[in-house]
Amino acid sequence: MNKNLRLLIPVLLAAAACQDRGSGTSGAEVPARTNFLDVAGMDTTVKPGDNFFLYASGNWLKKTAIPKTETGWGSFYTLYNDNLKNLEQILKEAAAARDKPGSAGQKVGDFYASGMDTVTIEKLGYDPIKPLLARIDAIKSPDDLIAFITSGYAEGQGDLLSFYVGPDDKISNKNAVHFGQAGIVLPDRSYYLDQDDKAKKIRQAYKKYVSTLFKLTGSAPAAADQYTDHVIRLETALAASHSTPVELRDPQKNYNKFAVSDIQKRTPGMNWRNVLDRLLIKTDTVLVGQPRYYQTLNTLLRSEPIELWKQKLRFDAINSGAPALSKAFRDARFEFFGRTLSGQQAPTERWKTIVNSTDDNLGELLGQLYTEKHFKPEAKKRMLELVNNLQKVYKARIEKLDWMSADTKKKAIDKLESFLKKIGYPDKWKKYDDVTVGRATYYANLQSARKHAYREMAEKMGKPIDRTEWGMTPPTVNAYYNPSYNEIVFPAGILQFPFFDFNADDAINYGAIGAVIGHEMTHGFDDQGRQYDKDGNLKDWWTPADAAKFKEKADKVVKLYDSFKLYDQQVNGALTLGENLADIGGLNIAYDAFKLTEQGRDNSKRIDGFTPDQRFFLGFAQVWRIKTREETMRVRLKTDPHSPEMFRVNGPVYNMEAFYKAFNVQPTAKMYVKPADRVGVW
Template sequence: MRQSRTPVFLSERRLPIGILLGVLLAGAATSAAAQHGIMAGDIDRDANACTDFFQYANGSWRKDHPIPDYMDRWSRRWESGEINKEHVRDILTEVSAKSDWPAGSADQLSGDFYAACMNEPAVDALGMKPVEPMLAAVRAIKTRADVEKQIGAFHDVGINVPFGIAGFEDLHDPTQTIAHVFAGGLGMPDRDYYLKPEKRFVEAREKYLAHVARMFELAGADADSAKKSADTVFAFEKRLAEASLDNVALRDPSQQDHRTSFADLGKMTPSFDWGTYADAAKIPRADLNVTEPAFLAQFERELAKTPVSDWKTYLEWHLLNAAADTLSKPFVEENFAFNGRYLTGATEMKPRWKRCAEATDNQLGEALGKKYVEKYFPPAAKARMQDMVHNILLAMKDTIVGLDWMSAETKAKAQEKLATFNPKIGYPDKWKTYAGVKVGRDSYWDNFVAASRWNVADNRSQIGKPVDRSRWGMTPPTSNAYYNPLQNEIVFPAGILQPPAFDMSATDAINYGAIGVVIGHEVSHGFDDQGAQFDAKGRLSNWWTPADLKQFGDRGQCVVDQFESYFIEPGIHHNGKLVLGESIGDLAGAKLAWLAYQKSREGKKPEPTIDGFTPAQQFFIAWGQWRGDEIRPATQRTMIQGDPHPIAKYRVNGPLSNLPAFQQAFECKPDAPMVRTGKERCEVW
C-alpha cells in the first residue's frame, strides 16, 4: 500500500505513521578468538570471478537456499533480516506473556500490541467490526465539506489520501521544521502503472481492478456494485496519476522545492478549507513546501468537479486498503493476492508472527528498541563501528584531496560538508515515550489506529519548531540504513549491525567488505546526484563551480549509461537515471571501504589468507555475499519500474567492474567481463 509519495531524498526515513552523535575515535577491541573469513561454501567454484562475480561469490548458496515462499528475494543479507525478526519476536513473546505491566510502559504497549495482533481467532471473529465506525463516517458523507472533514480524519491516522502532510526540515533552513505537502492517493506502486501502454502495466491494471472490486465485495457490496466502484476508484486515481511526477523527477529535490505561504496555499486550492484543516491538525498557519503544485491543482479540480458520491467510493476504498492487514482472514488474503502474490511473486504470506513483529516495530519501534539493543548490540560493537566510520570518512577526505577533475574552490566546499557529517550508530540517545497511547488486547485495528494517531501527532508537533537532531527516522531493530541530506547525517540502526553485515568475530576484511561498503555508500549519498545539491549546512544550495558541476554530471552519465545496459529480461532494462544515486553510492562505497580497510591495517600485521582467499579477495567476496540476492522475476519488474536501487546482480557486478583493486585482487585480464576500461570505466568519487 502506498499512501504518500515521499521524495526519494527523504524516503528512507519513516513517515509519521511509522516515525549529536559525532565520530568517536574509540578503539574497538576485537575478539581474542580466531577471526573467520568469508563463507567459502557459498562460492560457486564453477563460475569465474572475472566473468560474473555475483554468481561466483554466492552462487552455491543461492542454489542450495531457494527463496522461501513468503519472501520476494533471498540471500544471507535477507536471511539475517528474518533472523532479526526472530529476535524481535522473542522479546515480544516475553513481554506479551505478562499482562500486568504498568499502563503506558514500553512493555505494556509493545506486549499488548503484539498480543492483539497474534490473536488471530479474535481478529477473525471480529471480521469488519473494528473498522465499521470509520466506514460509517465515510458512507455518511453528503457534502464537499464532509469530504474535507473525512480527509482530515484520515490524515490524523496516517491514511494520506489524496495527499499527505508531514513535518520535515525546511529545504533552505534545515534548522527549522516545516510542513511538506506530498502527493498521494494511489493504490498501485506509482503513476506509470496507470498510464503506460506496455503489456505488464495493462495486466497490472486488470489485476488491480479485480482486486479493488473484490475488496468492495468483502465489505458488503454485490458484484455489480463492486465492479462499478472499482471503475470509479481507478478513474479517480488515474487522474491523480496523470498529475503526478514520475519516479525520476521525484529524485530531483529542485523539482519539489516550492515554498508557499499559507495564504497562497489557499489560493492554489480555494475549494479546500486549509484554515479549518490546520486548526484541527494543530499545524501552524505558516509557510510550507508544496512538493507537487500540479498535483494540488488536480486535487482542486477533483474537489470542484467530482461528484461527492465518487469521493465517497474513493475514500471507502482507501480505508479498506489501509485496514486490510489488520482485519479478518478474507481481507488479509485478498490484500496479499494483489500486493504480495501478483506484485512480488511470493506464493505464501509471511507467518503471522513475522507480520505482527514487523507491525509492532513499525508502530512502536522505540518501545521495544531498548530491550533489543540490550540483547543484540553491545558497547564493543558500537565502538568498532565508530572506528570504521572514522576510517571511511578519512578515506573520503583523502579521495576529495586527490581528485584531478575538481577545482580547489569546490574541494574546499566538499571538505567543509564532509567535516559536518553526523554519524548515528545503533540507537537514539533520547527514546520516545509514546505517552498517551492507549493499546489493549481486544482489537488489533484499534491498536493500529491508536499508534498511528500518536505517531502522526508526534510528527506534527515538530512543525514550526527547531529541528530536533536527536530524533531517528528508523527504529533500532531495523535492518537498514539511511542518509539524511538536510541534517547531513548517516544512520545505522542496530538491526543492520548484525552478521553477516557486521560481525565481531570476522576479520576486518570481511567487515569492511560488507558493512564498510554500506557505510561508504551512505557517506557517498552526501555527494551523489541528489546529495551534491545540499551544502554543509544541509541547505538545498549549489556549492559547485559551473565547470566542476559539468564534470560531475559527465561522470554521472557514465553510470547512467552503464546501468541502462543491464537487462532483467528481453525488453526490460534498468532506468539509469532512476538508479543513479544508489549506483554512485555503491561505486563510491566500495572504493571508500577498500581505501579505509587499507588505512585500518597501517602499522599492523597483515591479515591472513583464509581458505585460500587473500584479504583483498575476502573483502570483495564479502560484498558479493552480503548483497547477493536472488530476486523473483515479478519483484524485479516492480523494482525496475520504481525502485531507485538496482537489482542485486548489478549492485554487485556494476560497481566492482569499475574498480582496479577488484581486477588486481582476482588477476582479471583486461578484456574480462568484470573489467571496464577506458571511457567505459566509471569513476565519480
C-alpha cells in the same frame, strides 16, 4: 518516513529486527563465528572477470529456493527472518509478564498479544471500520469531502494527502510542512497508464481486488463492480498528474514554497487555511513537492460526483484497514499485493506480521528492550572507529581529486567533517505515554499509535529542529543518509554478520560494513546529496565548472547502468544514479581504508585460499547475494532507486583497478572495462 532519507536497501527488503549471529553484539552467550566466507557458495567455473556476482555466489544461487512466504531470499532475507525470531521472543516474554499498565513491556507485549488474537479479530469481521464507513456515507458535498480527508489524519485515518513536518530544505534549522503527491494504490503512475500486456494484467487483478473488498463489506456483485470502475477511474486521473520516479529525484524541482494565500489561488476549491487547521498545523507557508497533483485533486474534487469520491474513500478505508481485519480481508489483500505484484506464493506467517507491526508502531519502546538485551557498547565503539577511519580516507580522496577546484574541495571537506554520526540507538528515547494498548483491541491499538505518531509530527511546527531524532528503529537492518541533517545513521540491527563481526578479519569487515559506511557517506555527495551544504540546506556550493565536471562523470554512470538488463527490462540509470554513485564510491573508500590496516598492507597471507584483497571483494559481493522473484524485481526496476543486486556488485568492481589486480583479470574478460572508460566520481 522523511522523503530525504537515502537508504542502503529498498524498504521492501529492509529487515525489521536483529538477532546476534556471533558478532559479539548480543548479551547472550553464543559460539563465536569462525567462518566468514562461503567458499562452497561460489561458482569457480565462472571467471571473476566474466561475472563477479556469479563467481562469488553462483552455486548458492543455483541451490537456493525462495521460500513460499518470501519475495526473495539471501543475505538480507535470512537476517530478516532470523532477527524476527529474536524480537518475537522479547514480545512473547513481555506479553507473558503482564507488566504494570503504561510500562514499555506492557505496551509492546499487549500490542503483540492483540495482533496474535486472531479469534477475536475473526469474530469482529470488519466491525472496527464500520464507524469510519458510516462517516464516509454521511458526506454530502465537496466541502464535507475535504473536511473528511483532512480531519481524519489526527485520528489516524486521513486520505488523499501526503505530507509530513520536517526541516525546510532551504532553511534546515526550521520545520516546515511538506506536501507530496498521493491518491493512488498501485506502485506508481505507470501501472495505470502503460498499455503493455503486463500492466493490463496487473490492472485486471487490481480490479478484482477492489471489487472483492466491496463485496466483503456488503455490496452486491453488480454494485461492487460499478464502484470498482469509479475507484480506478479516479485513481487513473490522479496518477496522470503524478511525477515519475526519476522526476521525484530532483530536489530543486520538487522544492516549491507557497504562501497559503498563493496555493489557495492555484487550488481555489480547497480552503487551505481550513485544511491546515484540521490538520492541526499552524503555518503561513507550505512546501508542495508536486503542485500538479494538488491542482488535479482540486479540479476532480469539484468536477466528479460526490458518490464516485465516496466509493474511492470507502475503498481506501477498507484497503488500509484490511491487515487488521478478519482473514477474508487479509487473504484478498495477499492475493493482489503478495501473489500478483510480488510473486509471493503463501502469506507471511502471522507472528512475523505482528512483530513488524509492533516495531512499526511502538519502535522505540521495543528498541529499548532490544538494545538492553542484544547490543553492547563495544559494538558502538568499534563502529565509530570504522566510521572515523573511512571519514579520514574520504577526506584524502577528495584532496587528491584532479577534476575539482580547491574552493569546492574545501567546502566538500567541511561538509564531510560536519557529518552527524548515529550508531546503534538514539541518545534520547521517544515517549508513548498517550498510546493506549489493550490485549484484545488490535485495530484500536493501531489507531492509538497512529494518533500518537501524528500528534508527535504535527507538534514539530514552530519548534526547533530535533537532530537527535531517528528515521529508523534500533533493530532495523538498514542504514541511511539524511541530507537535511547531514547525518549518517547505522541502527544496531545492521551491526552483525555478514556486515560486521568482531571476530572477522579486516578484509571481510571492510568489504561489508566498510562499504556500507562508505555508501552512506557518498550519499552526501551523490547527484542529490551534493546539492545540500554542510548545514543541510539545499544550496549551490559548487563552482559552475566543478558542477559541470560532476555532471559529465555522473552521466557516464547513468549510461553504464542503462546498459544493464534483467527480465527483458532495462535498469533505469537515471533513477538509480544516486545509489550507484554511493555503491561505487563506498567500495572505493572502504578499500582505501582497508589498505591502511595490517592485513591490508600485507597482501600475501591467504585465508580460505584467498588473498586479503580477494577476500575484501568477495566479502562485499556475498553481502549482496540475493535471489528475487521476477514479479518483485519487475516492480523494483520501475520504481526502486536501487539497482538489482547483480549490478550493485558488478558495477562497482569492474570500475576499480584494485579488483583487476586482485583477480588477475585480463582485457579478454567478458566484463573488462578499459581504464579510460571506467566510471566513478569520488
